[in-house]
Amino acid sequence: MSEAPQTDSSGQTDWDRVAASKPFQDLISTKKVFIIPAFFFFVTYYFLLPLLVGYAPQFMASKVWGNVNLAYLFALSQFFMAWIIAALYVKAGDNFDRISKHIIDHVAASDSPKGDR
Amino acid sequence: MSASLFMFLLFIAITLAITYWASKRSAGASAYFAASRQIKSWQNGVAVAGDYMSAASFLGIAGIIAFQGYDGFMFSVGWLVAYLTVLLVIAEPLRNAGKYTMADVLAYRMKPRPVRAMAALSTITVSTFYMIAQMVGAGALVALLLKGSGIGYNQAVIGVGLLMIVYVVFGGMLATTWVQIIKAILLMAGTLLLSILVMAHFHFRFGEFFGAIGHVSYHDKGQEVVKDFLQPGLRYKPPYGPLDLISLGLALIFGTAGLPHILVRFYTVPDAKTARHSVVWAMALIGTFYIMTTFLGFGAATIVGRDFISTHGGTNMSAPLLA
Numbered sequence: 001m002s003e004a005p006q007t008d009s010s011g012q013t014d015w016d017r018v019a020a021s022k023p024f025q026d027l028i029s030t031k032k033v034f035i036i037p038a039f040f041f042f043v044t045y046y047f048l049l050p051l052l053v054g055y056a057p058q059f060m061a062s063k064v065w066g067n068v069n070l071a072y073l074f075a076l077s078q079f080f081m082a083w084i085i086a087a088l089y090v091k092a093g094d095n096f097d098r099i100s101k102h103i104i105d106h107v108a109a110s111d112s113p114k115g116d117r
Numbered sequence: 118m119s120a121s122l123f124m125f126l127l128f129i130a131i132t133l134a135i136t137y138w139a140s141k142r143s144a145g146a147s148a149y150f151a152a153s154r155q156i157k158s159w160q161n162g163v164a165v166a167g168d169y170m171s172a173a174s175f176l177g178i179a180g181i182i183a184f185q186g187y188d189g190f191m192f193s194v195g196w197l198v199a200y201l202t203v204l205l206v207i208a209e210p211l212r213n214a215g216k217y218t219m220a221d222v223l224a225y226r227m228k229p230r231p232v233r234a235m236a237a238l239s240t241i242t243v244s245t246f247y248m249i250a251q252m253v254g255a256g257a258l259v260a261l262l263l264k265g266s267g268i269g270y271n272q273a274v275i276g277v278g279l280l281m282i283v284y285v286v287f288g289g290m291l292a293t294t295w296v297q298i299i300k301a302i303l304l305m306a307g308t309l310l311l312s313i314l315v316m317a318h319f320h321f322r323f324g325e326f327f328g329a330i331g332h333v334s335y336h337d338k339g340q341e342v343v344k345d346f347l348q349p350g351l352r353y354k355p356p357y358g359p360l361d362l363i364s365l366g367l368a369l370i371f372g373t374a375g376l377p378h379i380l381v382r383f384y385t386v387p388d389a390k391t392a393r394h395s396v397v398w399a400m401a402l403i404g405t406f407y408i409m410t411t412f413l414g415f416g417a418a419t420i421v422g423r424d425f426i427s428t429h430g431g432t433n434m435s436a437p438l439l440a
Binding site: 038043047049050054055071072075085086087089097 | 187190191193194195197198200201202204205206359360362363365366370389390393394396397400401404407408
């Protein structure tokens with residue numbers, strides 16, 4: 001909208017230059033290293049629940065503590081799995097923020113004074 | 118005037134006051150559609166949780182667990198795990214795009230016209246189905262609350278609908294955010310209290326509670342049946358039960374990332390970091406809430422009993438009847 005990309009003499013925008021730069025590529029791959037495995041892990045862990053409950057109901061019905069069975073405990077563990085991944089991601093995210101702030105500062109410094117945001 | 122009616126009217130008064138306050142402050146598109154992007158992470162997180170833990174969960178999940186035991190709890194699990202999809206792939210890019218709607222974000226990268234048409238269609242479809250469920254829930258609750266005052270179910274549904282329109286049209290995102298925050302806090306407090314009361318009924322002994330779930334008796338076609346409600350399979354029976362479960366799982370964990378009323382909240386925060394932190398706030402609340410559905414649902418199954426609920430309003434009334 002109001003933030004029309006500014007072009008320099010070579011017709012490139014700040015965005016193009018940042019997107020092609022090494023630090024930005026590094027940021028993207030740093031993010032991928034966390035996000036892709038985390039995503040596949042939680043999807044796998046989650047779908048183990050319906051698969052086991054659906055195809056191995058006898059096994060899941062085995063009692064662990066009093067009347068509490070494996071199915072309920074595994075379901076409960078999903079909550080903690082979700083919380084743990086979220087906590088790890090927040091930790092990793094601080095790192096992403098640091099790198100991206102560095103990139104933005106770098107662009108702002110090499111840019112004309114009017115190039116804010 | 119009964120105490121519950123008074124509380125209800127008080128809630129409407131407070132939320133309308135917030136709407137009025139927000140309407141005074143809103144100027145311009147960013148203020149109206151995105152609360153000036155000044156919502157703090159905890160505020161946004163609580164509001165997301167409030168949006169999410171709606172009538173469908175409080176009434177619906179408690180009802181399914183009360184009737185079909187463990188299989189109902191499967192919904193609870195998926196509903197939280199779904200937020201990992203939102204956290205890992207949706208929230209931050211959406212915020213960084215700096216737009217107002219999902220369509221704006223997608224149109225930015227693709228052909229605008231077809232994208233906007235599809236996004237509008239999807240939003241209306243999702244919202245319509247969601248709204249029907251919410252209105253049924255809200256109408257049932259309000260009718261129960263105002264029993265004896267001459268206001269029936271139909272009037273309750275229309276009244277609730279009008280209130281929603283007032284909140285959104287006059288208050289914009291700022292008002293709806295605060296209304297959701299209040300709702301989330303009330304709902305958490307209510308659920309916590311009910312859970313404690315359920316445990317008190319079992320003398321705060323988990324063994325006793327889970328033992329009782331082990332033999333829930335009810336009448337099915339005139340026969341008395343005793344079932345272990347912790348066993349899977351009461352709802353999803355072979356041969357297609359397992360497939361149903363997988364399909365439910367897919368719908369839950371990827372579907373949440375497409376809910377318009379959740380996505381729209383990520384435009385109200387100042388930056389990606391806040392968006393990320395707000396998802397974590399939401400996950401903390403939502404997770405706690407859905408773990409407590411164990412107490413609501415199984416509590417209703419064991420203390421109130423399926424027979425009583427069936428004759429007093431059906432599955433959706435499990436939690437209110439437990440209260």
